[in-house]
Structures are given as structure tokens and as C-alpha cells.
Amino acid sequence: MPDEHAPARVVPPLSALPAPKPYAPDELRALDRAHVWHPYGPMPGRQEPLIVESAAGVRLRLAEPVEGRSELVDGMSSWWSAVHGYNHPVLNEAARGQLDRMSHVMFGGLTHEPAVRLATRLVEITPEPLRHVFLADSGSVSVEVAVKMCLQFWRSAGRPAKRRLLTWRGGYHGDTWQPMSVCDPQGGMHELWSGSLPRQVFADAPPDGFDAELDPAYVRHLRELIARHADELAAVIVEPVVQGAGGMRFHSPAYLRVLRELCDAWDVLLVFDEIATGFGRTGKLFAAGHAGVSPDVMCVGKALTGGYLTLAATLCSSRVAEGISRGEVPVLAHGPTFMGNPLAASVASASVDLLLGQDWEGEVARIGAGLRSGLAPAWGVAGVTDVRVLGAIGVVQLDHEVDMAAATRAAVREGVWLRPFRDLVYTMPPYVTGDDDVARICRAVCAAAREG
Template sequence: MPDRIDPARLRALDRAHVWHPYGPMPGRQEPLVVESASGVRLRLAEPAHGRTELVDGMSSWWSAVHGYNHPVLNEAARDQLDRMSHVMFGGLTHEPAVRLATRLVEITPEPLQHVFLADSGSVSVEVAVKMCLQYWRSAGRPAKRRLLTWRGGYHGDTWQPMSVCDPEGGMHELWSGSLPRQVFADAPPDGFDAEPDEAYARHLRELVASHADELAAVIVEPVVQGAGGMRFHSPAYLRVLREACDEHDVLLVFDEIATGFGRTGQLFAAGHAGVSPDVMCVGKALTGGYLTLAATLCTSRVAEGISSGDVPVLAHGPTFMGNPLASAVACASVDLLLGQDWELEVKRIGAGLRRGLAEAAGVPGVRDVRVLGAIGVVQLDHEVDMAAATRAAVREGVWLRPFRDLVYTMPPYVTGDDDVARICRAVCAAAKEG
């Protein structure tokens, strides 16, 4: 193995050469150097604000639901490495990919029968959009090529996903003049448990009806809008969209990349509404945070429609599609999740978040405190000072990544009660300083 790089030298090389997410080049902030991780703890290469390890309150951007260095997932990876790490998926197949696709069909809403394995969540949304566009082209209705979504959403950083992110004030406003022009409804009213607003439901129905001739699909994040603002909305609006799409012959896509695999208290957020989409995207927690992998699932109607068209194939095929190593770990991660009482664990974490974040409601500058499933959010009435908020959390021994006006947490499901309480103290401290 190569010699270890001194942490100071590592930071210097990082600053000179490594472009971090949503950051400038060279970087202006000093990232913490993580040496290893186990359970819910990140071990630092050198102390930061007196801490040599941090409880991860982010599940590595919501993916590491089983924590780090999990023996079951490690074993699955080692076993697959001894067989093959990769083989092309064009003209070949293998057990890990077939097992994973079959498992996903078993656990997602029943109409979803076909699985396209993608490289990342953003790519899975690209594939979903391509499925919808190609479906209508195959049906002889190529004019149906626009998408409808609601404001406040986030679907990824590649081209089509950017076009259905919030067009004003979102991360991709920079590209508003270049992206495809989509149809935007108002953001759904706040409140998972709030009574549905009939005026808003009518707004959704009217938009679908008036644009039906040009709409390929409606795409939304069900129940929780993630990186667009961590907003929760009533599941009733998903039922409204399902009914409107059925009435006006429009496909419905659910982006469950952030909400899938139990995060909201249902295995998939669509379960809160009791409805099924025509196309569903999953990712993030799919491999337990070990490897990048996502999937786009669709109904037989969509698959058969594409396959009976003048171009009878889905025109997409990533080099690492169906990667055996990632697929094997994903199978192990899904089985690990379903082999335990994940619902009880998510409820336990949610109860701890409610208790621990209650004090934040009285902090000056805090606008709202909300919890759903294993998601805890403190929303400020101003832009968070990310550097100050992060330092405050680190002093409490917790890693958080605040953004915009939010200090939030999505802990791994294996986080113990004491560590949940620690995360809550860190969120409150970050809110006070941020």
C-alpha cells in the first residue's frame, strides 16, 4: 500500500486539485479529513475543535442507513470481489443484477415490473424522463414532451433533472435560460398532517388538464421535498396527481431517491398515499452508502409501449450499468433492512428527534421545527451561516451539513438513543450559531 499522506499535506493537495460539491476551485473552506468510519462514527485524521470522532447526522447524504463498516455489507462486497467486480451488461447478465431487480420488483408498488439499473440518482431521473418521452414517441404522440412538477423540488444535477428543480432560487437557477422549459405548479402547502387544501388540489388538476396535450409526465418527490427545502406535504396531493394523470393520459413519476427504503416511515413514500406511479426512481440508501447505484422502475405499460415503437429499445446504456459489485452490496443492504424491524427503528429515531429538537422552537431566528420518520429539520428565518453552524455541531461531536435556511439531520437507522440526543444538541447549537 502507498505511504499515508500527512493530513496537512493532504489538505494542501485537496485544495490544489480536488473540486468538492457546490464549491469553488480552489476551495475556500478546509474540509475535515476522515481517516475511517465505523457504526455511526467518522474518525478524523486530526482533532477538530477538540473532537477526534464525529457522530454522522447525515448518513453521508442520506445513503448510509446501516452505518459504516457493517459486517454484512463488507462480507457481500468481499464475496463479490472474489467472483468479479464488473462485467459489461450489454449482451451479458449475472446473478447480482437479476437478484436485485427481482427484489426491487417484490418490494415496490405492484404495477412496477421492470428495472433499469443506473449509475446514480440523477441518472435514474434522466432515464425516467427518457422512458416517458420515448413512450409517447412510440405511441405516435411526440408533442407530449414536457414535464410538470411543483416548485420547491430537487431531482439531481444532470440536464433533465435540473429542468424540474425549483426554477427560482434553487441550485440550478443559473441554467434557467438553457434548460428545457417545463410546467411548474405552486409548491405544495406545508404540513404532512395538514388538511388538504382543495384550492391547491384544484390548481394541480387544472394544470394537468390544460397542458395534457404536451405533457409526457408529472414528476414529484412524494411527501418530502429533499434538497429543495426539506419540506413535508400531505400525501393527499399524490392521490390528486394520480387521478389527474389517469384522467388526462399523462404518466406519473415518483422520485424516491431520498425517501425510499424507510426514511419517511413507509418503505417508500408512495405508501403514505396508497398510490403507485408509472415510473419510480430509487437510489441513495439502495447500497447502504457503499457504492453508487440507482434504479428506474416502470410498469409493463411503459416498457411495452417503448418496445413496440419505431425505435423498439430504450436508448440508454451506461458502461457500468448493473455493476456486479454494487448490485451484490445492494441486495445485501435491502435484505439487511427488511430482515429487521426497520419501522420500529425509524419510529424510535423520530421520537428521539421530536424530544431533542423541541427546544429549538424557542431559539431566536428559528421559523419551524419539523420531524417525519427519521428526518429532523430546523428551519431558520434567514440564510444559515454554514461555517459557523458546522463548527457548532463539530464542537458537540456531530457532523452536519446545513444549507440555505436549514439545519437538518437524517441519522443512520442504527443510531442509538444517546447519539440521537447528541445529534439533537448539535442541531440546536448549530441553529443558535448559524
Template sequence: MDTRTLLDLDRAHVWHPYAPMPGAVEPFVVESASGVRLRLAEPVAGHRELVDGMSSWWAAIHGYGHPELDEAVRAQLGRMSHVMFGGLTHEPAVRLAARLVEITPEPLQHVFLADSGSVSVEVAVKMCLQYWQSLGRPAKRRLLTWRGGYHGDTFHPMSVCDPDGGMHALWTGVLPQQLFADEPPAGFDAPLDPAYADHLADLIERHADELAAVIVEPVVQGAGGMRFHSPAYLRLLRELCDRHDVLLVFDEIATGFGRTGELFAADHAGLSPDVLCLGKALTGGYLTMAATLCTPRVADGISRGRLPVLAHGPTFMGNPLAAAVANASLDLLLRQDWQVDIKRIETGLRDGLAAAADLPGVRDVRVLGAIGVVQLDHPVDMRAATAAAAEAGVWLRPFRDLIYTMPPYITEDADVARICEGVLAAAQTS
């Protein structure tokens, strides 16, 4: 199919994420991808290839077409591509669950495999609500989070996204009414703010009888604003939840598997939640899969209830292809010194983005692990910013007031520098 015909059909029939129908901005057509480069069907701004600064929404941590991941999919395809998980099991899923238990913080022991990050949050919420139902405390049915968060686009996850500044204000009055603390004070290295600590403590204490769980993105709030906060607030939440008999859920869909410089963001605080959500990089960006892990306390509580099962079962739960490539991705990540790569990228992003602080209209520049963020004092001109980055040979996906990058871990120094050039170009254009 020629490119023009493809784009015409795309505009007529394909509804892209966070876009109107028909689309207002013509997408770039990708014909293949290799390493950290996206090869386009036709040149854009003179470039046939763009360096991927997004890891395909933070998932493709090993880049594209990695021979070990390709082979894992091919080998599993020769055995079976899928089999239902109800009443059956198979080695790829069992190996994956055991591996996740091994590498996540204690005492997480039980793994529910789901289809996507948003569904893993749905499962986490269901676990928490059913836990309290099973213990004869049905009044504990609300969730508490802090503003500036994002947990997915299905209904319960939307209810704990930022209710005003996020994408889901349209659903106010339709979604369950949850409790929101103020945004955590900014700054990964900032000291704990006593006034904010009192604010959290007061909210949790006053609402403990109705709170099923507190759910937050640890250390990095992703699509809600790319904000960083101190791990000290995670330790405070763990203490408050224990004191007031409230479950603690960490959404590590974006931060898991090394992105922040630790294998899991919870590791920065040296603690474990009661429930942990994983996704995105779980399969190295090859196939959709997510996981919700919980402690024996949560699983045992549900199992003692009037309904002693977790009534949730996605059709493609535990998909063998996805599980096989997830195992291969974890093998690839953990046998190399991934922390050296993350630190190298962090250094490159700090050096390359430093000049953005002097640009007009830039409010803040921040870097943590393999995450670089330039925040403007006004909304991004997304069309112009994307075009400017492409002219620099880089693929970026700005949103709201943010131009940011989360490159694959294999990105070499020269390409990190090019990504920074793309971010600067986008910021100057916006």
C-alpha cells in the same frame, strides 16, 4: 501522507461539490468510519470522532463498516468486480431487480439499473418521452412538477428543480422549459387544500396535450427545501394523471427504503407511479447505484415504437459489486423491524429538537420518520454552523436556511440526543 500535505493538495486539485475552486472552507479529513462515527485524521474542536448526522447524504442507513455488507463486497470481489451488462447478465443484478419488483408498489415490474440518482431521473424522463413518441404523440414532451423540488444536477433533472429558489437558476433559457405548479401546502398531516387541488387540476387539464409526465418527490421534498406535504396530494396527482392520460413519476431517491416511516413514500398514499426512481440508500451507502422502475404499460409502449429499445446504457450498469451489496443491504433492512428503529429515531428527534422552536431566528421545526429539520428565517452561516455542530461532536451539512439531520437507522438513543444537541448548537450559532 500527513494531514497538512493532504489538505494542501486537496485545495490545489480537488473540486468539492457545491464549492468554488479552490475551496473557501477547509474540509475535515476522515481517516476511517465505523458504526455511526467518522474518525478524523486530526481532532476538530477537541473531537477525534464525530457522530454522523447525515448518513453520508442519506445513503449509509446501516452505518459504516457493517460486517454483513463488508462480507458481501468481499465475496463478490472474489467472483468478479464488473462485467458489461450489454449482452451479458449475472445473478447479483437479476436478484436485485427481482427484489425491487417484489418490494415496490404494484404494478412496477421492470428495472433499469443506473449509476446515480440523477441518471435514474434522466432515464425516467427518457422513458416517458420515448413512450409518447412510440405511441405517435410527440407533442407530449414537457414535464410538470411543483416548486421546491430537487431531482439532480444533470440537464433534464435540473429542468424540473425549482427554477428560482433552487441551485439551477443559472441555466434558465438553456434547460428545457417545464411547467411548475406552486409548492404543495406544507404539513404531512394537513388536510388537502381545495384551492391548491383546483390549481393542480387546472394546470394538468390545460396542458395535457403537451405533458409527457408529472414528476415529484413524494411526501418529502429533499434538497429543494426539506418540506413535507400530505400524501393526499399524491392521490390527487394519480387521479389527475389517469384522467388526462399523463404519466406519473415519483423520485424516491431520498425517501426510499424506510426514511419516512414507510418502505417507500408512495406507501403513505397507497398507490404506485408509472415510473419510480431509487438511489442513495439502495446500496447502504457502499457503492454508487440507482434504479428506474416502470410498469408494463410504459415498457410495452416503448417496445412498440419505431425505436423499440430504450437507448441508454451506462458503462457500469448493473455493476456486480454494487448489486451484491444492494442485495445484502435489502436483506439486512427487511429482516429486522426497521419501522421500530425509524419510530424510535423519530421520537428522539421530536424530543431533542423541540427546544429549537424557542430559539431566535427559527421559523419552523419539523420531524418525519428519521428526518429532522430546523428551518431558520435567514440563511445559515454554514462555516459557523458546521463548526458549532462539530464542537458538539456531530457532523452536519447545513444549507440555505436549513439545519437538518438524516441519521443512520442504527443510531442509538444517546447518539440521536447528541445529534439534536449539534443541531441546536448550529441553530444558535447561525
């Protein structure tokens, strides 16, 4: 038997370990090119990434000047997650305090205060009747969990034929298997896998325009599709109000109310993917708030930890949770190794409290006003077909594919980091971005649209 009173093995202090040799920028670039596979790129990459040395506030500090700039204002919030900016003292302290207690412990058979506190907080701030929280590693995994919940709910109810999903075109839900199946099947990033993925049901993309009136013909289209496939539909899954990486399109919240009514009428579950829209980005704490409706399942991520650590969550109603738990297999057979990670959960709770403890609505409205004013000149740029703003999201759409390299260089010359894609130059700044920096971001977006 092990001696429970035996002293722990002595680990040498970090100061006793040799410090890693820092890489010179040229060496770092060469090693990066040789070994590191970057997102949505080939191996080796064709574009040379900028080297970030540190970050604070809304600024990324570069290891060496690029286009005459040693630091860049981040117009992307690190893919929409760093809503509080970088190196925030409140989030830093939450991470340090949790590190002193434990950075991780398995969640199977154990629990801990950071995970319980975060789950409780999420239930408090999300719409009723979402009452149960599954903590996942990433946004894409949270969508996998949501789909699994819906499929197992109907299997447990004795209706296993309800195993397909309906969504509308123009969407993006992640890069893992089930999420890829409900991304736009034509022209999207995952068209390559269309013959292998589960075959889902696709409605036309919702009509453009956050303030647009409800289109009766489109409502009929949704009604007919859901009615026709109701016996095989487990769920409808959509990004509410804003379709993100599928095209940065805005649609009327009224269509969310239509979906809720149709799903109730035809006994289909409704899933909202709020990974990009949650935590204030659209001007409401969650985009569902624009419509005043609640889904049966909701996915959140990205801004959940303020961009510090990877974490997401899938919330569901008691109907869904109890339905699964009464089934032939009364468990949700999913359990990531780092599920409920205490370090991430502690930072997430601090991030949520930090957001709700300030006038986040006023800050998002202020940024939105700055974006509307600063992006107005883009209407005069050749090739621009639309300029749109919602909450703290600003989008300039072109009539052609953006030359990403040229557009990025143009933004960097203005002292801003942007990541254009497809026919879009857009920005989602951190909520702490000052007015002068919002104006700078707008100048960079316009410059990127001109040169891209």
C-alpha cells in the same frame, strides 16, 4: 487464433507492489485544495474540509482533532445513504464475496446473478404495477432515464407533442440536464441554467404539513394546470411526501392521490422520485406507501447500497416498457458503462435484505421520537421559524440563511457532523443510531441553529 488454453498473464501480488506513501494531514489538505473540486463549491474551495481517516458504526474518525473532537457522530448518513452505518459486517462480506468472483462485467449482451437478484427484489418490494428495472449509476441518471422513458413512450404511441414535464416548485431531482429542468427554477441551485434548460410546467409548491388537510384551491390549481397542458405533458414528476434538497418540506400524501387521479384522467404518466425517501426514511418503505398509490415510473438510489457504492434504479410498469418496445425505435437507447455493476448490485441486495430482516419501522419510529423530543428546545432559539420531524428526518428552519461555517463548527464542538444549507439545519441519522447519539445530534442541531 488465440490459444484458449494459454495461461493467464501472471500479475504480481499486491504485497510485491510498493505501498503508497501516506500523506500527512497538512500535505493532504494542500493537495486537496490544489486539485480536488468538492460538490457545490468553487475551485479552490473556500472552506477547509475535515479529513476522515476511517468510519465505523455511526462515527467518522478524523485524521486529527477538530474543535477538540477526534470522531464525530454522523447526523447525515453520508447524504442520506448510509442507513446501516459504516463498516457493517454483512455489507462488507457481500462486497468481499463478490470481489472474489468479479467486480465488473459489461451488461450489454451479458447478465449475471447479482443484477438479476437485485432487480427481482426491487420488483417484489415496490408497489404494483412496477415490474421492470433499469439499473443506473446514480440518482440523477435514474431521473434522466425516467424522463427518457416517458418521452419515448409517447413518441412510440404516435404522440410526440407530449414532451414536457410538470412538477411543483420546491423540488430537487439531481444535477444532470433533465433533472435540473424540473428543479425549482427560482432560488434553486440551477437557476443559472434557466435559459438553456428545457422549459417545463411548474405548479405552486404543495401546501406545507404532512398532516394538513387537503386544500381544495390547490387541488383546483393542479387540475387546471394538468388539463391545460395535457396534450403536451409526457409526465408529472414529484418527490413524494418530502421535498429534499429543495427545502426539506413535508406535504400531505393526499396530494399524491390527487396527482394519480389527474394523471389517469388526462392520460399523463406519473413519476415518483424516491431517491431520498426510499428504503424507510419517512416511516414507510417507500413514501408512496403513505398515499397508497403507485406511479408509472419510480426512481430509487441513495440508501439502495447502504451508502457503500454508487447505484440507482428506474422502475416502470409493463405499460411503459411495452409501449417503448412497440415503437419505431423499439429500444431504450441508454446504457451506462457500469450498468448493473455486480459489486454494487451484490451490496445493494445485501443492504435491502439487511433492512427488511430487522424491525426497521421500529427503529425509524424510535429515532423519530428522539428527534421530536431532542429538537423541541430549538423552538426557543432566536430566528427559528419551524421545527418538523417525519420518520428519521429532523429539520430546524430559520428566518435567514445559515452561516454554514459557524453552524458546522458548532455541531463539531458537540461531536456531530452536520451539513446545513440555505435556511435549514437538519439531520437524517443512520437507522442504527442509538438513543444517546440521537440526543447528541439534536443538541448539535440546536447549537448549529443558534450559532449559524
